[in-house]
Structure formats: C-alpha cells, structure tokens
Amino acid sequence: EVLLVQSGGEVKKAGESLKISCEGPTNSFDSYWVVWVRQMPGKGLEWMGVIYPDDSDTRYSPPFQGHVTISADKSTTTAYLQWNRLKASDSAIYYCARGVVATTIYLDSWGQGTLVTVST
Amino acid sequence: SSELTQDPAVSVALGQTVRITCQGDNLRSYYASWYQQKPGQAPILVMFGKNRRPSGIPDRFSGSNSGNTASLTITGAQAEDEADYYCNSRDSSHLYVFGSGTWVTVL
Numbered sequence A: 001e002v003l004l005v006q007s008g009g010e011v012k013k014a015g016e017s018l019k020i021s022c023e024g025p026t027n028s029f030d031s032y033w034v035v036w037v038r039q040m041p042g043k044g045l046e047w048m049g050v051i052y053p054d055d056s057d058t059r060y061s062p063p064f065q066g067h068v069t070i071s072a073d074k075s076t077t078t079a080y081l082q083w084n085r086l087k088a089s090d091s092a093i094y095y096c097a098r099g100v101v102a103t104t105i106y107l108d109s110w111g112q113g114t115l116v117t118v119s120t
Numbered sequence B: 001s002s003e004l005t006q007d008p009a010v011s012v013a014l015g016q017t018v019r020i021t022c023q024g025d026n027l028r029s030y031y032a033s034w035y036q037q038k039p040g041q042a043p044i045l046v047m048f049g050k051n052r053r054p055s056g057i058p059d060r061f062s063g064s065n066s067g068n069t070a071s072l073t074i075t076g077a078q079a080e081d082e083a084d085y086y087c088n089s090r091d092s093s094h095l096y097v098f099g100s101g102t103w104v105t106v107l
Helices: none
Strands: A009-012 A018-023 A033-039 A046-054 A057-060 A071-075 A077-085 A092-101 A106-111 A115-120 B009-012 B017-023 B032-035 B044-047 B062-066 B069-075 B083-090 B096-098 B100-105
Touching: A009 A018, A018 A115, A033 A077, A033 A106, A046 A071, A046 A092, A046 B096, A057 A071, A057 B032, A071 A115, A077 A092, A106 B044, A106 B083, B009 B017, B017 B083, B017 B100, B044 B062, B069 B083
Parallel strands: A009 A115, B009 B100
Antiparallel strands: A018 A077, A033 A046, A033 A092, A046 A057, A071 A077, A092 A106, A092 A115, B017 B069, B032 B044, B032 B083, B062 B069, B083 B096, B083 B100
C-alpha cells in the first residue's frame, strides 16, 4: 500500500503565503507523477496540476496556472503546493495523489487531504 | 469539449444494479478512471483503463466504454457503496479533468 502523507490543516489570512506538502514513499517516488486536486466546500474534485518529481516536469490546469506553484524535492520524496497570495476562495481541501501512467494517468493512491481555510 | 458530464445523483435499491455514466468527446479516444468518495474521506480509485479494478475493489464494480460514454456499473449494490463517484480522463489539451460527480443513494 502506497502511503502519501500530507501536512496538517492551515488557517491563514487573505494575502498571506502558504506551502503545503505531500510526502511519498522512499522507493519509486521519482517514478510516478504527483497530482494535486482541489475540493471546495460541498463541491467536486478539480485537477489542479501534475509534477514528475524525477525531472520536475510540471503542468497546470488553466484555472490554476499563475496562481499556484507545484514543486517537488526527490531527495526528501516530498511534493509541494504553494501560494504567494492567498484568496478567500482558496479555502478548500487539497489532496495529493500518485499518478500512474497507462494510456492515461490514473490516481491509485491518495493523501488524506489538507484543509486550508483563508479568512478575509 | 474538455468537459465530462455526469448525472448529479442516482438511486438504487439494495442488491440491485446501477449504472453511472460519464460523457465527453475525448472519451472516444481515452479511457476514464473512476473514483469513489465517501463523506469526509479521501477519494479512492475503483476502476481504470479497460475495465480494470485495483486490488481490494469488489468485483460487483465493472466498467465499460461506448462512443463518447464511459460507464461504471455496480451489480448488487451494497449499503457501503453509497458515495460520490467521479470520472476522470484526459482532455483535448493533454491535461486532465474530473466529471462533476454522481451521488449514489442505496435505498
């Protein structure tokens, strides 16, 4: 069983910066993609972007491009999701997941989620 | 279109069969994967590729594809199957998108 462990919940104010993390298993971390998914309160899943930790190849979904930064450190087997200036609308649960490439990417293991609360 | 369309909710009697559908133009070219999410929990993968189930997922779950529609079928639905189900696939820009989700009620 692959275990992705995410950092704890955060309470921030609008305009502040934030970096949350997702730690993966030591073996094979750099052989899979890591995907970040947003779930706003009472809403569905949204694909934010994906990173391949081995070479940091990163791709963002258009709604998130320019507002978040996805990064990874393969030496610590940790992926990150970062905001420079939070908005109240960033309040959500953020999940990381391991992406396995077949003909398409499927997400076979998920972190427990990080709840981010942003106040105005 | 890069959107995946799902019915918001369906219901099924205990032990009966329910089909959850996902429509999108790119499903003619790419397989969908399916995720189950129970309230307060992280999603889990229940189906991927051409009708492939991860280990630990009961065989009452099956998948199929026809034209622009991917389907997840639960044959003999159980109370523990009550959850949101999301499809996911590649879109025309080679990124990925989730469907809007279907809540399954087991009566």
